[in-house]
Amino acid sequence: MLTAVTCSTRDLAPGDRVVSWQRALSRTFVDVEVTVEPGRPWTGELTAERLGALQIATEEFGPGTILRGARSVTADPRTHILVRRQLEGTALLLQDGRTAELHPGSLAFHDARRPYRILLPERQRARILMVPRALLRLEERQLHALTATVVDDTGAGAAGLLLPLLDGLVDEVARATAHGREQLARTVVEILATVALEQSARPPEPALWERITASLQAQARLGDPGLTPQDIADRHAISLRYLHRLFQRHGTTVGAWVRTRRLAAAHEELARPGAAHRSIAVVAARWGFTSPAHFSRAFRETYGMSPTQWRTAAAELGPTARSGDAPGPIAPAPGLHAPLS
Known part of the structure; x- marks a missing residue:
C-alpha cells in the first residue's frame, strides 16, 4: 500500500517553522534536530511516500543543519539506512569521521544507528530513500565503511550503470499500478543493495x-x-x-x-x-x-x-x-x- 505525507513551512509564522519542520523530518525519517541561521530566510518542503519497507521522500530545505546526535539515537530506536540522492544544490554529510560533499547527481548512505550531521549551505533539493538495514544484506563493518562516501555515475562498476536506472524506477513508482509499485520497490531495494555492496568494498x-x-x-x-x-x-x-x-x-x-x-x-x-x-x-x-x-x-x-x-x-x-x-x-x-x- 502506498501512503503519502506532505509538509510545507511556507504558510507558517516564522517563529513556528523550525519546530514544525523538525517534527516533520523526525516523523518521516528518524529523530533529528534542525537549526537555521537567525535572520536568513528559509522554507522547507517535504513529500514522502511509503511502500512497504521502502520510503521515498523529496526534501527541499536550506540553508540550515540537520543533526542526529547521540541523544536522538538513544531516544529513537529506528536503525534504518538512509540514502541521500542530491538533485539540486549542495550538501555536506558527516558520519563516522568522513565528510561526503554532495552535488547534483551524487549519492551517499547514512546510518540512523549512529550520529550524523547534514550541513546545507544553501537551499537545495534531495531525494531520500529509507530502508531497513537488513535489506542491504551487509555486515556491520561493511556498513561502517559505506557511510558518508560519495557515490556517483563517474566511477567504474555497478554505480555508473545502476544510478540512472534507480532514478527512472523511483520516478515510475508514482505512476505504476499497485502491483507494479511493489515490484518496482523490490527492484529499487535490490539496486541499493548492489550499489552499497560495491561501495563498501571500494578503497577509500x-x-x-x-x-x-x-x-x-x-x-x-x-x-x-x-x-x-x-x-x-x-x-x-x-x-x-x-x-x-x-x-x-x-x-x-x-x-x-x-x-x-x-x-x-x-x-x-x-x-x-x-x-x-x-x-x-x-x-x-x-x-x-x-x-x-x-x-x-x-x-x-x-x-x-x-x-x-x-x-x-x-x-x-x-x-x-x-x-x-x-x-x-x-x-x-x-x-x-x-x-x-
Missing part, C-alpha cells in the same frame, strides 16, 4: 590516490610517451571522468602531475655523473618527452634554466646537486592531455 579515495600516483612513479610508466589519462583510468578500473576529478581534488590535473614528475626525474638524472655521456635528447626521451625542444622549454619554465645549464651547474656543485639542496621546481608546468608529454 586517499588510498586510491596513493595507489595511482605510486604506480606512475615507475620509470616504465613515466617514460612511456604514449601514456594517456585513459590508460591510467583503465589500469585502475575507474572512469576517465573520475580520474580527472580525483586529480582536481588534489589541486592539479593528470597532465600537470605526470609532466612535473617527468621533469623532476630528468632534472635528477642530468645531475648524475654517470649520465654525463647521455645527450639532452636521450634523457628527455627516457622520461617520456618526444620533442627535445619541447622538453627544453618546459624544463626552463620549471627550473629557470636550460637542461644544459643545469647539467653544467650540477657538475660544479658536485654531490650537493644530488643531495636535495639543488634548486627545485619553480611551479608545476601546465599539463597536456593526451599524450602526457
